[in-house]
Amino acid sequence: MKREYVTFVRRLSSLDEGVQTLFIKDLTPGPRKYDTKLVRAQLAREPESLSQGDLLWIRSETGYLHPKAWGIRVLEELPPHVPGQPWQDVFASLKNLK
Amino acid sequence: MAVSDLRGFIAALERSGDLVRIKREVDWDMEVGAISRRAYEKAGPALLFEKIKDYPPGYSILNGPVGTWRRVAVALGLPPETSVRQLYAAYEEKHERKLSPVTVDTAPCQEIVMAGPEVDVYQLPAPMVHDGDGGRYIGTWDIIVTRDPDTGWTNWGMYRFMIHTKNMLTGWPQATSQLAIMMKSKYLPRKQAMPVAVVIGCEPLCHMVATDPYKPGENEVEYAGGLRGEPVKLVRCKTQNLLVPADAEIVIEGEVLPDRIALEGPFGEYPGYRSGTMGEGVLVQITGITHRKNPILTLSTLGVPPDDSSIAASLTAAIAMKRGLRRRGVPVKDVYVPPEGVTHLIVVSVERGGSRVARQVLDFFTARRVMVSKVIVVDRDVDAFDMNQVLHAFATKCHPGRGIALEHYEGRGNALTPCYSADERRRLKGTSAVFDATWPEDWEEEGVPIKSSFETTYPDWLKEKVLAHWESDGLGGRL
Structure with missing residues (x-):
């Protein structure tokens, strides 16, 4: 059974395939649903192209849900935060991690 | 005297008929929100969800403590009406x-x-x-x-x-x-x-x-x-x-x-x-x-008005704005923050109007952090709390060419203003407008249009006669 996650992006076009660092929320039902993780993960537009992959739903900055899920295989879980000062753009900080 | 804790307030709401207890199990994952949102949109009561999926008995959620004016009245220890x-x-x-x-x-x-x-x-x-x-x-x-x-x-x-x-x-x-x-x-x-x-x-x-x-x-x-x-x-x-x-x-x-x-x-x-x-x-x-044991989590399922935010801020923001306008020397009579305007739209009535006063009002709202994007200024004869009167004044007295003044700013705008672009929201860039729905101060009194209403167009003796016969004319209860 594939696990399901959701991530938020400013625009779908800003998300790339390949190995990425991103915040994901775990959609496993139960009292810890929506728990956040920062992960390094392999992403693919076509879920079936990723062996042993899970599903990644994508929402925009307004919460708009893109109709088609991507594939994700988590490679490494990182501490759930990135360097930066309050009110700085978290996406810019994520980019600097790469 | 008002109550001293949330449990006392819940009891007061129950006494006034402004609370419903939801006893069946509900899901914290959107179901509580969906019920709450619909309750606001139907002007419904505060909701106490008493059984939450995945959580122990006794843990509850209260949505909408002051989501109506009746509940604000109860909070202030006043009659609900x-x-x-x-x-x-x-x-x-x-x-x-x-x-x-x-x-x-x-x-x-x-x-x-x-x-x-x-x-x-x-x-x-x-x-x-x-x-x-x-x-x-x-x-x-x-x-x-x-x-x-x-x-x-x-x-x-x-x-x-x-x-x-x-x-x-x-x-x-x-x-x-x-x-x-x-x-x-x-x-x-x-x-x-x-x-x-x-x-x-x-x-x-x-x-x-x-x-x-x-x-x-x-x-x-x-x-x-x-x-x-x-x-x-x-x-x-x-x-x-x-x-x-x-x-x-x-x-x-x-x-x-x-x-x-x-x-x-x-x-x-x-x-x-x-x-x-x-x-x-x-x-x-x-x-x-x-x-506390058996904690009650308070919730405001924010969205289209009215809800706790638009109601509470209507009251608290308006009083603060009135004080601020007075400090700036604006001849303010009333400030009303209509909940439907979600603090983006403000109504200010003034003792005497004109473009100079309207500009003073705009300057006040844009001096520092700007949360308001539209202000309607009306004359003292318009009841600022009556949006029918305000809309009538706006439609008829605000000159489309001369009656609208704008102020542009950056770095202090309201990032939650939906009509701003994503770039404007990120840069806190915005514009505020004042709609001057008052008569120009330089118009001679004899030339100012006369409002055609019962109050303004008939002599006192006739109004008194009409009112004296109102009930016997079969119109009782309609005043």
Whole structure:
């Protein structure tokens, strides 16, 4: 059974395939649903192209849900935060991690 | 006198017929939000959800403590049918009263204590409020307590906070808020974390005061005591050097980190949209959680008006604006913040109008942090609380060419204004307009159009005669 996650992006076009660092929320039902993780993960537009992959739903900055899920295989879980000062753009900080 | 805790307020709402208990099991994952949202949109009661999926019996959620004017009246200890104008007057009359808080050693809000590695915010039934939110929002109807490290001033505000992990929250106080100014000016230069407490479930006047735009240096807790007619009891947090209301249901103690951030938002916000504020917030490391036995989590399922935000801010913002306009020498009569305008639209009635006064009004609203984008100025004969009259004045007296003045700004606009582009919201760039629906001051009296209404176009003797015969003419009960 594939696990399901959701991530938020400013625009779908800003998300790339390949190995990425991103915040994901775990959609496993139960009292810890929506728990956040920062992960390094392999992403693919076509879920079936990723062996042993899970599903990644994508929402925009307004919460708009893109109709088609991507594939994700988590490679490494990182501490759930990135360097930066309050009110700085978290996406810019994520980019600097790469 | 108003009540001293949330449980007393719930009992008062039950007595006035303004509360419904939902006894069947409901899911914290959107179901609580969906029921609550529909209740607001149907002008329904406050809702106490008594059985929450995944959580122990006795844990509950209260949505919409002051989501109607009736509930505001109950909160103020007034009859539920008190008119909006009377509620404004009552709030204004009590607004300047201060009562110092009293500090206690033991408190109901500390009946249960989690600290250090025991901290697990998932033990509280924080709801997924709307489908598509960035996470579970535990702080929607809260009081955020912070303290100036130099002066000791304690600030109360109301800002959204979302669960990030079991021991972290992310939040979004606007970058122009008092919390942000304190963090940027006092803690960041020292590379220090800022102690913070997220207080949930006080009686509603404390929360309303937290939405009131008091000046920096003013202690909201003293004004809350003045409004209540009894001092607020405070207790020291278990893991932070902060004082919080002792009768609260839940207190989350922590620190805003100066050097780490994480994803926050988006969230369906008070203007009635999820307009894209995301990823530019603060990260809080939770150091402790305290709560009452059988805690009640207060919730405001924000969205299209009316809800707690649009109702409470209507009252608190209007009184503050009226005071501010008077200080600037504007001949203000009334300020009304219609809940439907979600604090983006303000009505100001003035003793004497004209373009100069309208400009003064616009200057006041755009002098510093700008939360308002549209202001309608009306003459004194228009009841600012009656939107039928306001709309009529706007439609007929605001000159499309000369009656609209604009002010543009950057770095201090309201990032939650839905009509701003994503780029404008990020740069806090915006525009405010004043719509002058008053007669020009240089028009001679004999040339000013006469309003054709019962009150303004007939002599007193005839009006008295009409009223004297009203009932016998078969029109009784229609006045």
